[in-house]
Amino acid sequence: MTRSFFRALVVLLALTGGNRCFGQTAENLPTDYLSKEFHAGRRQALRNLMPANSVMVIFSYPEQVFSNDVNYVYHPNPDLYYFSGYKEPNSVLLVFKEMQAVGDSSYNEVLFVRHRDAAREQWTGRRLGLEGAKSQLGFKRAYNSEDFAKFPVDFKKFANVYYDALPEDVTGDGSTGELKKLIAAFKSKAGITETNRQVMSDLNLIARMVTPQNLARFMTYFKDKFADEDHKNNPLIQQLAAKPDSATLADVKAKIGTTYGGNTGYTEFTSKLRGVKTPEEIAVLKKAVEISSLAHLEVMKSVKPNMSEREVEGIMTYVHKRYGAEDEGYPPIVGAGANGCILHYEENSATKIDNQLLLMDVGAEYHGYSADVTRTVPANGKFTEEQKAIYQLVYDAQEEIFKLCKAGVPYANLEQKSVEVLSAGLIKLGIIKDASEVRKYYPHGCSHHLGLDVHDKGGRGNLEENWVITVEPGIYIPAGSPCDKKWWNIGVRIEDDVQIGKDSGTILSIDAPRKWQDIEKAATEKSIFEAAKFPELK
Numbered sequence: 001m002t003r004s005f006f007r008a009l010v011v012l013l014a015l016t017g018g019n020r021c022f023g024q025t026a027e028n029l030p031t032d033y034l035s036k037e038f039h040a041g042r043r044q045a046l047r048n049l050m051p052a053n054s055v056m057v058i059f060s061y062p063e064q065v066f067s068n069d070v071n072y073v074y075h076p077n078p079d080l081y082y083f084s085g086y087k088e089p090n091s092v093l094l095v096f097k098e099m100q101a102v103g104d105s106s107y108n109e110v111l112f113v114r115h116r117d118a119a120r121e122q123w124t125g126r127r128l129g130l131e132g133a134k135s136q137l138g139f140k141r142a143y144n145s146e147d148f149a150k151f152p153v154d155f156k157k158f159a160n161v162y163y164d165a166l167p168e169d170v171t172g173d174g175s176t177g178e179l180k181k182l183i184a185a186f187k188s189k190a191g192i193t194e195t196n197r198q199v200m201s202d203l204n205l206i207a208r209m210v211t212p213q214n215l216a217r218f219m220t221y222f223k224d225k226f227a228d229e230d231h232k233n234n235p236l237i238q239q240l241a242a243k244p245d246s247a248t249l250a251d252v253k254a255k256i257g258t259t260y261g262g263n264t265g266y267t268e269f270t271s272k273l274r275g276v277k278t279p280e281e282i283a284v285l286k287k288a289v290e291i292s293s294l295a296h297l298e299v300m301k302s303v304k305p306n307m308s309e310r311e312v313e314g315i316m317t318y319v320h321k322r323y324g325a326e327d328e329g330y331p332p333i334v335g336a337g338a339n340g341c342i343l344h345y346e347e348n349s350a351t352k353i354d355n356q357l358l359l360m361d362v363g364a365e366y367h368g369y370s371a372d373v374t375r376t377v378p379a380n381g382k383f384t385e386e387q388k389a390i391y392q393l394v395y396d397a398q399e400e401i402f403k404l405c406k407a408g409v410p411y412a413n414l415e416q417k418s419v420e421v422l423s424a425g426l427i428k429l430g431i432i433k434d435a436s437e438v439r440k441y442y443p444h445g446c447s448h449h450l451g452l453d454v455h456d457k458g459g460r461g462n463l464e465e466n467w468v469i470t471v472e473p474g475i476y477i478p479a480g481s482p483c484d485k486k487w488w489n490i491g492v493r494i495e496d497d498v499q500i501g502k503d504s505g506t507i508l509s510i511d512a513p514r515k516w517q518d519i520e521k522a523a524t525e526k527s528i529f530e531a532a533k534f535p536e537l538k
Contacts, residue, residue: 012278033367037139038280039085042273043095043109049269054160055153056266057186058083060091062170062179073327075525077271078452079164081368085137088489090114090145090179092159092186094153096370102152102347107141110151112182115144130433134375147428148182155190163264165200167186200260203236204267208255209460211414212246219244233302273457275449277466279313281369282499285451285468286508288325288366289497292373293511296360300519302527305379309334309348312360314531320364329370329454333361334442336379340491341476343444353379357387359491363454370454372470373509374495381523386486390475392490393425397473398514401446404430405498405505407465411447418446418473426475430485440482441475450497467500 046056059319061077076087084093092112099106116129133142143151155161163186170180187193195203202222210218218242225231226241236259240252257264278283293314302315313334320328335345340359358379363371376391378384383391397418404413422442424437432438449458450468458467474493481488494514498505 003251014195028046030367032284034042034085034284035279036085036136038278039083040138041081041278041394045273046095046269047097047108049272050095050162051160052097053158054097054162055155055158055160056095056269057155057190058093058095058164059183059186060086060089060179062167063089076368078274078368078472082270082274082452084111084139086111086113086128086133086259090112090182092145092148092182100153100467104288109139110141110143110153111137111141112145112151115146115512116538142488145182146180149185153189155186161190161192162269163262164266165195165197165204165263168197195234195260195263199230199234199237201265202231203234203256203260204264206237206249207253207264208267208271210249211412211460212249213244215244215249229388230388249259269331270348271454271457271459274451274456275467276464277451277468277499282368282466282468284369285371285497287323288329288364288369289371290511291320291323291325291364291366292362292371293509294323295364296373296375296512297522298527299360299431300375300377300513300522301525302529303353303358303377303379303523305353307353307379309336309339309350309358312353312358313348313362316360316362320465323364325364325366327365329363329365329372333359333374335359335491337491338479338489340376341478341489342491343476344397355380357383357490357492359493361493361495366479368452370450370452372450372454372472372495373497373512374472374474374493375512375514375519376492376494377519377523381520383520387490387492388516390477390487390490390492393422393429394426394473394475394494395514395516397421397446398471398494398496401473402498402505402507403461403469405469407463407500407502409463411463412473414447418442422473422475429487431477431487441477443476444472444474446473447471463500465500467503469500471498472497479530 004216025332049323050056058080059077060080061075062184063074064072066072074089080091080093081087088393091114097106098107111133113129113133114127121127126137128509130142133139170183206288206491226237231237235253236252240248273429298319299312303312312511313332316332317328331346332348334348335342336350336353336358337356339345339350340357356379357376359376361374363373378387400421401414404417419438422433423438424430426438426441427435431441447469449456450470472493472495477483477487479488497508499508513522
């Protein structure tokens with residue numbers, strides 16, 4: 001329905017008695033959500049990092065249109081959820097370093113939430129509201145979002161105001177509590193002129209992740225983007241584009257910190273906290289990974305050459321839902337043959353897998369936390385000699401990287417080891433002649449943080465206990481590659497999720513077979529889906 005029609009219906013419901021109050025909670029919900037004590041603890045941990053006389057401002061994500069007047073299922077801002085437990089749009093959280101005195105009372109955190117609206121809740125679901133924010137989330141001070149504009153806080157008095165790059169694609173229905181007006185009120189109160197969100201995101205990327213070692217790859221990947229109008233107008237990005245060397249990189253990083261401190265500080269604090277997982281988070285992540293691993297195992301048992309990529313995706317999705325996962329953490333990648341050589345292939349539209357390798361990068365999202373598991377299997381249950389050789393090489397690289405997954409090891413060493421093993425193996429197989437050619441067939445990195453985002457926030461220095469990271473070396477040889485044709489259209493990635501420990505890492509995705517022998521064995525086992533019989537479409 002159109003938004004104007006929706007508003008008319010709300011008015012009609014009010015006029016016809018449609019104002020009954022809906023309960024704030026529903027029965028039969030999962031009991032293993034993160035607790036309000038967890039979120040309160042995260043807010044205190046944030047305050048411990050913040051300097052004196054500072055405040056952090058965390059907005060909800062905007063809603064996004066799926067088609068015409070229908071929105072995508074709402075996905076909360078992971079930072080807002082992490083620090084508050086709140087999962088609805090049109091909201092903002094303020095976290096102060098020190099207690100703020102107002103009359104006879106004081107506070108160091110305030111949450112602004114969507115107001116309760118019985119008519120709208122009948123159409124779009126229950127809202128937590130003020131009382132829910134207090135009783136269920138533990139906030140002593142909670143207000144309706146409409147109250148933010150007139151709330152007596154002077155952001156200009158603080159030495160530091162931390163906030164993420166503000167969303168620009170914000171729409172709304174014109175109500176006073178919508179996100180667009182919350183952001184406008186914040187800009188006015190804080191006296192800020194916001195930088196383009198994508199430019200700010202790339203500046204943060206440079207500040208956090210670009211090193212002299214990966215600078216060349218970064219500049220190649222971002223070459224076209226840096227030529228667009230918004231990036232051309234940013235002097236720091238253009239400085240790096242004009243002279244991409246280590247000295248310029250160091251100078252640009254320093255200037256990013258001094259020029260965009262509110263944004264870079266926000267990223268620094270949230271990354272430091274979210275990178276190290278608490279026991280509560282580890283428990284939820286383990287469940288997401290276990291569910292994903294069981295889904296991969298079920299596909300190994302059930303996959304046949306006459307299946308479609310989409311059918312395989314459906315098996316994965318069913319297993320995820322069967323075990324209570326709300327969604328997938330990212331669009332599933334199910335690619336057969338040549339499609340498996342496309343890193344982020346998402347169409348999943350091939351109607352037959354045939355006797356090819358099938359690469360499946362699919363992870364469940366459970367209570368906001370995403371797994372990220374990849375397996376590559378032969379559709380007919382048996383690897384060819386060429387497929388087996390590439391698979392074993394990727395497996396060997398993984399095994400060597402696992403040995404480094406312990407506290408204190410430089411994060412960059414994982415990538416270095418993956419390149420070392422894969423390049424040596426490709427030379428031995430005659431696919432490349434020199435180690436410098438390895439990036440033709442291994443174009444991505446071997447690891448990233450995992451958590452509330454599938455590519456989660458976290459540090460890039462030495463590995464720390466209770467980081468959860470992926471280990472995902474891969475080799476992709478598309479048709480037309482400068483090597484023997486027998487290798488063409490072989491794409492192999494093996495990806496596991498690892499919890500970093502003091503002396504070793506723990507592979508969380510162990511329930512999905514990794515050795516090629518175990519994958520072939522799984523193919524001989526009976527699947528729960530074998531008995532499923534579907535009628536033919538007319």
